Amino acid sequence: MFSGIAYCADCGEKLYYCTTKYFESRQDHFVCSTSRKKGVEVCGSHFIRAVILEEGVLAHLKVVIEFIELYEDTFREIMGLQHKAIIKKELASKRKTMTKSENRIKELDRLFTSIYEDKTSGVLTENRFKMLAEQYEQEQEELKEKVKILSDEIEQQEQESNNVERFIAKVHKYFDLQELTPDVLNDLVKRVEVYAPEKINGRRTQRIDIYYDFVGLLPMSLLQSKMNNSIA
DSSP, X not given: OOTTTEEETTTOOBEEEEOOTTSOGGGOEEEEHHHHHHOTTTXXXXXXXXXXXXXXXXXXHHHHHHHHHHOHHHHHHHHHHHHXXXXXXXXXXXXXXXXXXXXXXXXXXXXXXXXXXXXXXXXXXXXXXXXXXXXXXXHHHHHHHHHHHHHHHHHHHHHHTTHHHHHHHHHGGGTTOOSOOHHHHHHHEEEEEEOOOEEETTEEEOOEEEEETTTEEOOHHHHHHHHHHHHO
16 A cells, blocks of 8 residues: 555655565565665664554544644645745746846847947957857856746746645545545555654654645644643
8 A cells, every 4th residue: 555655764765565475464564675685784774553553544544634634724824834934935036036047048138139230330359259159159148047947946936835725625625534545645645654663662663754635744742732722
């Protein structure tokens, strides 16, 4: 179920799914592919049983879904405050830079026309004209590429401002979610990162980060804190 979206949190490589006909299915597990191929000295073991991973992701999904079901406006506010101010500032800066670059492109067109007229009238030599023309053309090409990149980034960020609403709309389909299926997982989750297990107070614990479609990482502590504040 997690093939293609489960990764090692340390080295970033995909987790390798292991199963065998000699053991019951609850023994199926994932391990870091780097650790498996190159040894634990390169990247430590990130062993996690598939059933534990499924249970952990399902539990987190239920918290996220319940939060949105009960406190949709609060969720919208959290995500809006977290991203809107940053995106708005970045967009303003990029639009300003793009406008400046576009104006410079137009100015270079005028300069090119001017030096061509100077060459024709004999004010500029052929060599001087070629040198200036090459400089203007190179600068213009660099500016056009810069404008294209900025335009793409602006379009992407404008789309991101609507991502919270897209995610909420998806979650509405799963208010009665009881079971984790591949369809649900692929619809809501983009990436799962598994950390190496560690012992805390004598108990084996293992951190899992879940990155949701459109909104990214949603820490459990953030949701629970806001939920407690809403209840209070």
